[in-house]
Amino acid sequence: MSDKKTALRLAKNKVFKFIVVLFSLGSIIPLLFILLYIFKKGIGVINWKFLVGLPKPPGVTGGGIANAIVGTLMLILVASLFAIPLGVSGGVFLSEYRKSKLAYFTRLSVEILQGIPSIVIGIIAYLWVVKPMGKFSAFSGGIALGMIMLPMVVRSSEEVLKLVPRTLKEASLALGIPYHRTILRVAVPSALPGIVSGVLLGIARIAGETAPLLFTAFGNQFMNWNLFKPVNSLPLLIFNYAMSPYDEWQRAAWGASVILVIIVLLGNIISRMIVNKWKTRF
Amino acid sequence: MENAVLRTERLNAYYGESRVVKSVSISVPENKVTAIMGPSGCGKSTFIRCLNRMHELVSGAKIEGKVLLRDKDIYQMESTLVRRKVGMVFQRPNPFPTMSIYENVLAGYKLNGIRLKRSEADAIVENSLRKAAMWDEVKDYLHRRGTFLSGGQQQRLCIARSLAVKPEVVLLDEPTSALDPKATSKIEDLMEELKESVTIILVTHNVGQASRVSDYTAFLYLGELIEFGPTERVFTVPKSKKTEEYLIGKFG
Numbered sequence: 001m002s003d004k005k006t007a008l009r010l011a012k013n014k015v016f017k018f019i020v021v022l023f024s025l026g027s028i029i030p031l032l033f034i035l036l037y038i039f040k041k042g043i044g045v046i047n048w049k050f051l052v053g054l055p056k057p058p059g060v061t062g063g064g065i066a067n068a069i070v071g072t073l074m075l076i077l078v079a080s081l082f083a084i085p086l087g088v089s090g091g092v093f094l095s096e097y098r099k100s101k102l103a104y105f106t107r108l109s110v111e112i113l114q115g116i117p118s119i120v121i122g123i124i125a126y127l128w129v130v131k132p133m134g135k136f137s138a139f140s141g142g143i144a145l146g147m148i149m150l151p152m153v154v155r156s157s158e159e160v161l162k163l164v165p166r167t168l169k170e171a172s173l174a175l176g177i178p179y180h181r182t183i184l185r186v187a188v189p190s191a192l193p194g195i196v197s198g199v200l201l202g203i204a205r206i207a208g209e210t211a212p213l214l215f216t217a218f219g220n221q222f223m224n225w226n227l228f229k230p231v232n233s234l235p236l237l238i239f240n241y242a243m244s245p246y247d248e249w250q251r252a253a254w255g256a257s258v259i260l261v262i263i264v265l266l267g268n269i270i271s272r273m274i275v276n277k278w279k280t281r282f
Numbered sequence: 283m284e285n286a287v288l289r290t291e292r293l294n295a296y297y298g299e300s301r302v303v304k305s306v307s308i309s310v311p312e313n314k315v316t317a318i319m320g321p322s323g324c325g326k327s328t329f330i331r332c333l334n335r336m337h338e339l340v341s342g343a344k345i346e347g348k349v350l351l352r353d354k355d356i357y358q359m360e361s362t363l364v365r366r367k368v369g370m371v372f373q374r375p376n377p378f379p380t381m382s383i384y385e386n387v388l389a390g391y392k393l394n395g396i397r398l399k400r401s402e403a404d405a406i407v408e409n410s411l412r413k414a415a416m417w418d419e420v421k422d423y424l425h426r427r428g429t430f431l432s433g434g435q436q437q438r439l440c441i442a443r444s445l446a447v448k449p450e451v452v453l454l455d456e457p458t459s460a461l462d463p464k465a466t467s468k469i470e471d472l473m474e475e476l477k478e479s480v481t482i483i484l485v486t487h488n489v490g491q492a493s494r495v496s497d498y499t500a501f502l503y504l505g506e507l508i509e510f511g512p513t514e515r516v517f518t519v520p521k522s523k524k525t526e527e528y529l530i531g532k533f534g
Contacts, residue, residue, distance in 0.1 A: 171376040175390040176366030189380045
């Protein structure tokens with residue numbers, strides 16, 4: 001009797017385990033398929049020329065995507081310059097004054113900002129930056145992306161700064177070190193690996209944003225190093241090329257997708273490595 | 283009594299509405315170890331945190347009365363200056379995790395933006411680590427992280443760090459409560475040597491420790507100073523019944 005019960009229980013256990021494993025495999029499969037498909041379609045066009053060359057007109061083979069890579073890097077740079085200082089200071093404030101009213105509203109706004117559709121953020125950036133300046137530019141695109149990145153940096157900085165033990169700050173204060181230096185030179189450095197990894201995740205996220213760039217960075221067929229002129233970016237290039245009727249352009253779109261996916265993957269993987277290896281031991 | 287470095291006059295400390303330290307007046311003699319003992323929650327930590335203005339960092343905390351360092355009211359001084367003159371070592375060792383042993387010792391200078399010549403810095407590090415009786419143990423590992431040391435070594439590193447800025451008084455807030463007996467006895471021996479150059483105020487809930495290392499003992503109970511005097515006298519002929527009961531372990 002009891003043997004039977006045990007056997008039944010073990011069998012149930014096995015079935016359950018099987019289902020759980022099956023479903024978790026199920027959540028890996030979409031990613032694997034995306035990677036596989038993109039690489040299969042795109043890897044063929046990638047070569048040195050593709051990376052450093054400029055786009056060619058339809059019908060001409062051998063065009064590159066250098067302008068889009070440069071544009072994406074410029075956009076990331078502007079977004080980071082905007083989002084990192086603001087985001088880390090916001091995180092410092094939230095972790096230091098956890099219970100103040102202002103912290104409550106800051107946290108709330110950051111959460112809401114995170115949920116705002118990126119196309120809306122693009123429109124806002126258009127109204128605030130593009131219209132007053134009178135032109136589309138890398139700068140305006142960077143601001144739009146910065147607004148998307150900002151909440152991620154704030155939240156991750158807050159979380160890791162909260163993990164810095166109070167006793168560590170006390171040790172610094174007890175040495176007669178003023179509060180601002182204690183925060184900047186003890187708390188922030190101790191939390192740095194976590195902050196950096198949050199920033200990298202933010203970059204990985206914005207690297208693939210298309211919608212907010214449509215009416216800010218706008219896109220550009222040519223190489224542009226000027227912050228105040230329109231630039232191309234990888235997602236914009238993919239969007240435009242994939243919609244075009246030309247074979248070469250469609251293939252280039254696949255190639256650009258591979259590059260973009262690699263950037264995003266690297267961002268995620270490096271961020272994990274930093275957290276695991278470089279973590280501060282308290 | 284000898285020269286008093288530090289004196290409190292009717293010191294009261296509050297957290298919000300609750301009064302945790304009640305009108306404590308005490309004179310701490312120079313170059314001696316003064317132990318503040320009492321059961322947990324009697325306000326001894328709060329009391330010494332008033333002596334270097336750490337108490338006010340907690341929101342809702344306030345104090346009344348005076349704390350005089352060489353006859354100057356520390357609450358009229360710059361708080362960072364007070365903390366450089368009255369150093370502190372905490373219950374749990376807390377070396378800065380991002381810094382090497384060398385940098386930890388110099389933290390009081392570096393974090394304050396004070397630049398030192400290489401030779402000066404080296405001298406301060408060696409001197410402070412020698413005073414903390416750990417120079418020989420770590421002299422070959424000065425550039426390794428302080429957090430890789432054992433608990434007892436970490437605590438001595440924290441002592442060295444507080445000595446490096448040349449304070450007049452060092453507050454030790456139950457410095458051995460997180461350490462094993464061997465590390466504890468090392469730190470107790472250390473206090474004996476340290477008092478040559480600095481005045482020590484030691485908070486402890488361990489009666490034995492107070493009797494072993496201190497020259498003067500104050501007994502705090504429920505925020506009130508019950509008794510204060512030379513350790514030998516307090517332990518042999520306590521004036522108060524409460525002290526006697528605490529010493530023989532009736533409560534606490």
